[in-house]
Amino acid sequence: MFEIEFGDDxxxxxxxxxxxxxxEKAQRFMDSLAEAGTxxxxxxxYISSAGLGVLLKTQKRLAETGAALKIINVNNHIKDVFRYxxxxxxxxxEASGN
Amino acid sequence: xxKSFARSYDSLKEIYDFTEDFxxxxxxxxxxxxxxxxxxEELFTNMVKYNPGNDHDIQLNVENGGDHVxxxxxxxxxxxxxxxxxxxxxxKSPLADRPVGGLGLHLxxxxxxxxxYHYADRQSRITFTKRFE
Numbered sequence: 001m002f003e004i005e006f007g008d009d010x011x012x013x014x015x016x017x018x019x020x021x022x023x024e025k026a027q028r029f030m031d032s033l034a035e036a037g038t039x040x041x042x043x044x045x046y047i048s049s050a051g052l053g054v055l056l057k058t059q060k061r062l063a064e065t066g067a068a069l070k071i072i073n074v075n076n077h078i079k080d081v082f083r084y085x086x087x088x089x090x091x092x093x094e095a096s097g098n
Numbered sequence: 099x100x101k102s103f104a105r106s107y108d109s110l111k112e113i114y115d116f117t118e119d120f121x122x123x124x125x126x127x128x129x130x131x132x133x134x135x136x137x138x139e140e141l142f143t144n145m146v147k148y149n150p151g152n153d154h155d156i157q158l159n160v161e162n163g164g165d166h167v168x169x170x171x172x173x174x175x176x177x178x179x180x181x182x183x184x185x186x187x188x189x190k191s192p193l194a195d196r197p198v199g200g201l202g203l204h205l206x207x208x209x210x211x212x213x214x215y216h217y218a219d220r221q222s223r224i225t226f227t228k229r230f231e
Contacts, residue, residue, distance in 0.1 A: 001111075017114070019107075019110050019114075019139055019143075020107050020110060020139070020143045020146075021107040021108060021110045021111070046132070046135065046136075048136070048139055048140060048143070048202075049140055049199075049201045049202035049205055050143065050202075052201055053198045053199050053201075056196060056198050057198050059193060060193060060194065060196070060198070063193055063194065077132040077133075080209075081136070081205060084189070084204070084205050084208040084209075085189055085201050085204075085205065086188075086189030086190055086196075089190070090192070090193040090196065
């Protein structure tokens, strides 16, 4: 199960498991973003390489207009995935508790 | 524990539940679970993606090795695709030059302890292990 929606604070809340089966749903939402946004991963348990592709594709598109995604409340496992992928150099990432 | 799964992304939830049942039955801690789930799902997704017309199920076996988990995945009637062959991965380029995709096998190699591939009689068998953390 994966859910993505705007929270009351304007951040984009991602919840559940973003695996290959859920990427179409995530990509549809991200394609509707026209400006910079903050992704709140507090409820995101898991991300696959296909999910990384959704993030990267969106970041590249937003960068064309000078905008960018920020990602907050990243758990330790996903933080490792970002580090191994080199995503910490191309995304503004805040771990849980920061 | 062994089970076969339909060649579809829709099987990912069922695979997760199957593996979680194994972890709980064997009392395997959470830090070990994530990398196993990750490697398993990436490898299964590759099998679905690169052999879409194949109607054979994919067999999954998980075992408790005492201080590690062993996962074996068997795919039937497929061409060889050696997942252990190192592939060039770009994790350092600027955003504009970064390709979308191709990270899965690189990430698996970072997260598991051993990764082996065997191919015979049009059967691919992938085995990986993850030490308990």
